[in-house]
Amino acid sequence: MKNLTLLQSAINHRRLFRRTKWQILLRRFFGGLQSRKTIFERGSTLVIALGLTIGGYFLFHRLFGYFLGLDQLGKVLLDRIFYLGWNTLFFLLIISNIVTAFSTLYRSKEVKHLITTPVSFRTLFHVKFIDNLFYSSWALALIGIPILSAYTSQLGVPWYFAIPAIIVGLVSFLILAGITAILILMFILRVAHFTSLRMAFIGLAGIAVLGFGTYFFLLNPPAVVVQGPASFRTLNQYLLKLGTKPFPFAPTYWLRELITSVAQLDGSRLLLFGGLLISTSLAGWQILLWIAERWWYPSWQILTVSDQHKRRQYKKNTVRPLRWYWKPFTPQMRGLLMKDVLQFWRLPNQWVQFMLLFVFLLIYLANLFNIAFQLDLQNPFWRTLTFFINFGFSGFILASMISRFIFPLISLEGPGFWFLRSSPLEIKTLFRQKFWLSVGVFLLLAELIVIISNIVMEIQGPLMWLSTGTLVIMSVALSSIAIGLGARFPEFNETNPMKIASTAGGFMTVVLSLLYVAIIIVMMAIPTYTYFQYLTGKAEFPLLAIIISGIAIILINVVTIWYPVRIGERFLERFEV
Amino acid sequence: MIQIENVSKHFGDLAAVDSLDLTIPDGQFFGFLGPNGAGKTTTIKMITGLLRPDTGRVTLNGIDIQKEPEAAKRYIGYIPDIPFFYEKLTGMEFLQFVGRIYEMDEQRVQDQIDEYVQLFHLESYIYQRMEQYSHGTNQKIVFAAAFLHEPQILVIDEPMVGLDPQSARLLKDTLRTKVSKGATIFMSTHTLPVVEELCNRVGIIRQGQLIADGAISELRSAETQDATLEEIFLKLTYEESDTAAVRD
Numbered sequence: 056m057k058n059l060t061l062l063q064s065a066i067n068h069r070r071l072f073r074r075t076k077w078q079i080l081l082r083r084f085f086g087g088l089q090s091r092k093t094i095f096e097r098g099s100t101l102v103i104a105l106g107l108t109i110g111g112y113f114l115f116h117r118l119f120g121y122f123l124g125l126d127q128l129g130k131v132l133l134d135r136i137f138y139l140g141w142n143t144l145f146f147l148l149i150i151s152n153i154v155t156a157f158s159t160l161y162r163s164k165e166v167k168h169l170i171t172t173p174v175s176f177r178t179l180f181h182v183k184f185i186d187n188l189f190y191s192s193w194a195l196a197l198i199g200i201p202i203l204s205a206y207t208s209q210l211g212v213p214w215y216f217a218i219p220a221i222i223v224g225l226v227s228f229l230i231l232a233g234i235t236a237i238l239i240l241m242f243i244l245r246v247a248h249f250t251s252l253r254m255a256f257i258g259l260a261g262i263a264v265l266g267f268g269t270y271f272f273l274l275n276p277p278a279v280v281v282q283g284p285a286s287f288r289t290l291n292q293y294l295l296k297l298g299t300k301p302f303p304f305a306p307t308y309w310l311r312e313l314i315t316s317v318a319q320l321d322g323s324r325l326l327l328f329g330g331l332l333i334s335t336s337l338a339g340w341q342i343l344l345w346i347a348e349r350w351w352y353p354s355w356q357i358l359t360v361s362d363q364h365k366r367r368q369y370k371k372n373t374v375r376p377l378r379w380y381w382k383p384f385t386p387q388m389r390g391l392l393m394k395d396v397l398q399f400w401r402l403p404n405q406w407v408q409f410m411l412l413f414v415f416l417l418i419y420l421a422n423l424f425n426i427a428f429q430l431d432l433q434n435p436f437w438r439t440l441t442f443f444i445n446f447g448f449s450g451f452i453l454a455s456m457i458s459r460f461i462f463p464l465i466s467l468e469g470p471g472f473w474f475l476r477s478s479p480l481e482i483k484t485l486f487r488q489k490f491w492l493s494v495g496v497f498l499l500l501a502e503l504i505v506i507i508s509n510i511v512m513e514i515q516g517p518l519m520w521l522s523t524g525t526l527v528i529m530s531v532a533l534s535s536i537a538i539g540l541g542a543r544f545p546e547f548n549e550t551n552p553m554k555i556a557s558t559a560g561g562f563m564t565v566v567l568s569l570l571y572v573a574i575i576i577v578m579m580a581i582p583t584y585t586y587f588q589y590l591t592g593k594a595e596f597p598l599l600a601i602i603i604s605g606i607a608i609i610l611i612n613v614v615t616i617w618y619p620v621r622i623g624e625r626f627l628e629r630f631e632v
Numbered sequence: 633m634i635q636i637e638n639v640s641k642h643f644g645d646l647a648a649v650d651s652l653d654l655t656i657p658d659g660q661f662f663g664f665l666g667p668n669g670a671g672k673t674t675t676i677k678m679i680t681g682l683l684r685p686d687t688g689r690v691t692l693n694g695i696d697i698q699k700e701p702e703a704a705k706r707y708i709g710y711i712p713d714i715p716f717f718y719e720k721l722t723g724m725e726f727l728q729f730v731g732r733i734y735e736m737d738e739q740r741v742q743d744q745i746d747e748y749v750q751l752f753h754l755e756s757y758i759y760q761r762m763e764q765y766s767h768g769t770n771q772k773i774v775f776a777a778a779f780l781h782e783p784q785i786l787v788i789d790e791p792m793v794g795l796d797p798q799s800a801r802l803l804k805d806t807l808r809t810k811v812s813k814g815a816t817i818f819m820s821t822h823t824l825p826v827v828e829e830l831c832n833r834v835g836i837i838r839q840g841q842l843i844a845d846g847a848i849s850e851l852r853s854a855e856t857q858d859a860t861l862e863e864i865f866l867k868l869t870y871e872e873s874d875t876a877a878v879r880d
Contacts, residue, residue, distance in 0.1 A: 386731075386738075387732060387733055387735060390729045390731075390733050391729075393725075393728075393729070393732075394718060397720065397725060398718060398720045401720040469716075470716040470719065471716065471717060471718050473710075473715070473716070474710075474733075476680075476681060476682050477680040477681060477682060477705060477710040478705055478734065479702040479703070479705040479706045479735075480733050629684075631677075631682065631684065632683070
């Protein structure tokens with residue numbers, strides 16, 4: 056009888072925890088839907104997301120179709136792009152999960168509160184893990200869906216096979232990245248107990264750089280010279296010989312095998328790789344929960360207790376004569392800039408993400424150097440194509456980084472907004488400061504990427520000037536979009552920049568920024584392509600195309616630079632605290 | 633001098649502040665009382681420019697806060713009821729930031745910070761991040777920040793919350809000194825003994841309307857001679873129905 060009562064009590068507890076878990080999750084995703092504003096915001100996000108997915112599908116479908124049309128070369132190239140793209144996506148997902156988890160699983164006030172309630176640590180961790188997975192993965196999943204759909208469609212997979220394969224593949228892929236990230240983070244925090252958090256992260260970044268360096272060194276392919284279409288056969292043979300060197304234990308390999316097995320209607324491979332993805336995700340999830348039961352709460356406590364006991368003194372760093380580089384700024388601008396710089400370095404999720412993206416950029420440049428060194432691209436068509444791909448990538452990186460780091464800046468003023476609004480600070484000054492901070496930092500970074508990559512690819516003269524000049528205008532326009540929309544859709548109650556960047560406003564910023572970059576590149580590419588045709592005697596001098604593109608670029612930039620800042624400024628001026 | 637002329641503020645159908653008229657001359661310590669939700673914080677937010685009045689205007693030393701906000705705000709120091717900060721900054725960095733926003737000379741900022749750090753005994757905390765502060769220490773930093781540019785007008789919402797008795801005494805003395813030097817203080821609080829001790833004029837607001845205004849002695853003569861401020865406040869702000877509900 057006593058045993059029966061105990062069993063009943065255990066069952067009741069389990070039900071209670073299960074209910075709690077779902078209550079927390081449902082509140083997270085569907086909370087606030089009674090408000091018209093929230094319904095409108097989420098509805099608009101959904102419409103934009105759908106539009107982006109459908110648009111993306113057609114874009115990738117066309118792109119993949121183009122590659123597949125290039126005889127043998129296209130298939131190999133597409134294969135390499137698939138591996139490179141999905142490995143990059145996996146890497147970005149891990150970064151995104153680590154950065155968000157740092158605040159979702161450790162620093163969140165909600166966790167602090169829920170720890171005092173009778174919810175088990177396992178349930179709490181579980182809920183926050185799902186929460187984290189959603190926040191970190193939705194944007195990248197949105198890119199993944201059209202890519203996989205277009206890829207399967209080009210491989211001729213019927214839609215009724217493609218949809219289940221994409222769902223299984225993509226969901227498992229996202230879960231595996233999330234699990235890997237949280238395991239890494241928990242490990243870092245265990246190590247950080249013996250040293251400092253900063254050192255633990257720097258150590259990890261160092262290991263990552265070494266690992267990638269070794270990988271590229273080992274993959275160093277033999278040199279080949281491509282001098283023109285006549286050499287395509289050589290390039291074909293070279294690429295085919297080089298083949299793809301997939302790592303058979305990587306989720307990207309399983310995903311690719313799953314998709315191709317569906318295309319080839321190969322049942323045994325389909326079962327093997329589909330099963331591998333599902334079983335590894337489920338087993339990984341259970342292992343994560345098992346480890347988290349032992350590691351998560353102790354590491355949460357270590358972090359909280361160390362926060363309370365550290366009481367770090369900053370005396371030496373704070374009181375010193377004003378450095379020369381601060382002197383050109385007005386006192387208000389100086390104050391705001393100094394505050395933002397200090398806050399950035401003291402928010403680990405900010406600088407860690409910045410550092411990892413920087414490492415990612417270095418890897419990209421190393422890879423580009425490798426390609427340029429091995430493939431001596433002397434043909435103007437290929438060189439121009441490579442230039443625009445590289446320029447597009449630089450624009451994409453610039454847009455992503457500005458949306459990620461600059462959009463949340465106004466919202467991050469939230470805790471002190473009462474002070475700013477009751478002080479003699481003009482909203483214009485606040486905007487100017489954020490604007491110049493963004494332009495200053497990201498222009499420098501983008502110019503460095505483009506100049507280094509142009510030098511590596513031996514691009515000089517008009518294309519060098521065109522790219523460096525356009526990036527100046529692009530960084531100004533992208534900063535304007537991020538700051539303007541950041542002010543128009545502020546999240547003053549949120550202190551996690553990653554979550555601020557994941558809101559509807561953040562999403563809109565990413566979409567508009569990418570759209571802007573795409574339009575500018577197309578506007579530049581059309582006259583440049585015709586100009587190269589003219590140089591080889593295949594076309595007239597493209598005077599009209601240059602004039603039309605020039606006017607369109609000027610008009611687009613005037614609107615993009617002026618309008619977002621204007622609406623953001625007007626909104627904040629009328630905003631009541 | 634603070635002038636509130638026929639000011640109203642509505643949130644939907646609710647009249648948070650309804651045709652409020654008040655003039656607080658220089659050198660006066662004004663206590664602003666009222667039950668929860670009476671409109672005290674809304675009034676304070678309109679004085680500091682955080683909210684815009686629907687009708688009427690607020691002027692600080694003759695300058696309209698809505699028409700010339702930057703000029704008017706130079707005169708005020710504001711202490712909110714729940715101050716949130718940039719918690720990654722140290723107290724010193726925050727105070728230096730405040731000095732720069734008020735465009736003060738760097739040396740003067742440092743001199744002022746040193747003075748208030750000493751006054752509020754903040755020496756051992758000032759170089760720590762504010763996320764590690766207790767509520768009381770936070771409160772002291774807010775006071776130092778509000779006093780830093782030596783404002784002529786101080787607008788204070790619930791000043792004593794979280795302060796230990798020694799710090800509360802110190803703060804009361806400091807506020808008294810400020811008033812004696814000509815500063816105007818507009819203070820909202822529920823701590824009635826503090827009002828009795830410090831304020832030379834009291835205003836009571838209920839459902840957005842000013843229902844009493846004058847020196848405590850004037851309010852007292854209107855009721856009974858021996859009544860405490862608490863008794864006067866309860867009598868003025870609670871309806872018969874509220875009293876009956878309490879009695880039940």
